Amino acid sequence: MPLLETGFEPWDYYQWLDSLQTSLRADPEIGNDIDLSTGSFYENMAESLARQLAQSDLTKLDVYDSRFVSLAENISLDRLASNYGISRNVANYATTTLTIKGTPGYVIDAESMFSNNQDMIYLTDSEVTIGLDGTITVRVYAEDTGEEYNCDANTIINQVMYVEEIEEVTNLEAASGGADMETDYDLRARIKLAQKSVSSSTPNGVASALFSIAGVKSVRYVVNAAATTNSAGDPPYTTHIYVLGGERQAIAQTISDNIALGITLTGTEKIDIPLDNGDVNHVAFSVGSSQTIYMHIAVEFSQVDDTTQDEIIADIRDNIQVWLDSFSMGETLKYTQLFGIIYDVEGVNDVVDLTWGTEQSSLGRTNIELTDFATAITNDDAIEVVASD
Structure with a gap:
């Protein structure tokens, strides 16, 4: 299939079979009375070609998608990342x-x-x-x-x-720095950040550098430009960087390498980084936290061919976890937005009831305000999905 205004749209087996049958009937060397009944020579040939062409279209679609950060996967995404000077974080x-x-x-x-x-x-x-x-x-x-x-x-x-x-x-200190192999989803998010800013002394630049550390999940940059201590307890004219995940020494080294001269850092973690000229850079930052979000969801399922309720429930949980990953520290999780995330799953006919909260014993139907320096996390056990009566 050629490219359309909407992009590359592959034909399936039945579309190719119909096209081949039409072409055979229109061929003057064969004639309109060609035998295309089941089991005939020409029908078997058309069916075989239709299967191959449909598979070829899917391969072409993968090649087409590999050009775009939002669609590329695996090694194709790695190669796009290299255009921005970043690579997939390995397990640590x-x-x-x-x-x-x-x-x-x-x-x-x-x-x-x-x-x-x-x-x-x-x-x-x-x-x-x-x-x-x-x-x-x-x-x-x-x-x-x-x-x-x-x-x-x-x-x-x-x-x-x-x-x-x-x-x-x-x-006496927490064990840190452990990380799984970076997923396509997380690498894709870093590529998008790199498109906005390369590593530099700007807030986005420092964040971009920190996200290149294995295990770093979230970064928040707070500047107190006032002459008084702010509500978080930061001294006047200081910069407070909150980092969730990653090994502390690597975080300190990265901040030291990218922070601009003249900036005074504050935070609970204080690490001295030696400089090439013999001086020491006094780096300070704080470790972010996470809040587990618990949910109870009652769903009415529609009839979906070849799809079980367990598969639909797994898709609901995956959609929710990806959605939560898009939030930064201290943001507000909006209750009504979650309905759309669930309805996006094929096989969900209706969301009959939905409650959530940061404590499993106290679920409600209101927005969730994350604490200032915490991100939202969840897991399959925390998301209870049941079929409505």
Whole structure:
């Protein structure tokens, strides 16, 4: 099929079959009385060609779509990203520092295993010896890549292979930096941000640089240009950057590399970054948070061929999660907009009831105001979808 004003629209099998049958009847060498009954030579040939041409059209559609950021997938999207100087973030290991108390002089081997209260395993990166004061600190890395290995402070408290010489272990800092392989959806969002601004000292430029760090999900940039402390507690004439996700050292280094001279940073995380001239850049920022959104949705399903209710429910949950991902820290989630997100799913005939909230025990029918520096997240377990009576 040629390109139309609306783009490339592939023909399906039946459209190609009808076109081929019409062409055969119109061919003067064959004649209008051609036998196109089921099982005939010409009908079998037309059906075979129709299947091949329909498949060819789908391939052409994929090639056409690969030219556009909004439609490209996999390696085609990676190649478009390279035009803007960015690449897909690979999966990363979470890391943190353990403080271990025990018998002085006891040697803790490299790759000794400890776990948190969710049975995630972390391994020491080097051999260390407990000091005379009975304590030692050691860097640990997650056993595998993934966001699920990011955990709160004071949760890595268990030995996997127990030894009596180790009396107590904990992580005084949260484990961070763990990330899954970046999805097409997240990479597409970064490409769109890169189209607006390259890495630079502007707010959009700093955000663009931070989003290139594996695991970073959201960035908010707050400038207090007043001569007084603002409502968030930021001192006068300071800049406060909130970052959700990513490894803290990498975040600090990226801010140091991109922030303009003369800007005073503030935040709960304070990290000194050495400069090439021997000076130190005092970087400060804060870690953003997330709020889980719970939902109860009663749906009337329509009859859809070859589609089960479970598949429709999965599509509803996917649509909602993609929609929530589009919000930044502190934004308002509008109750009425969610209906449109659900109705967009094929197989939904009516949304009979919808309640939601940030606490599973207290769901309502009003807008949700995210806290200033929190993003909205959800998961399949938090989205209850049932068939209406």
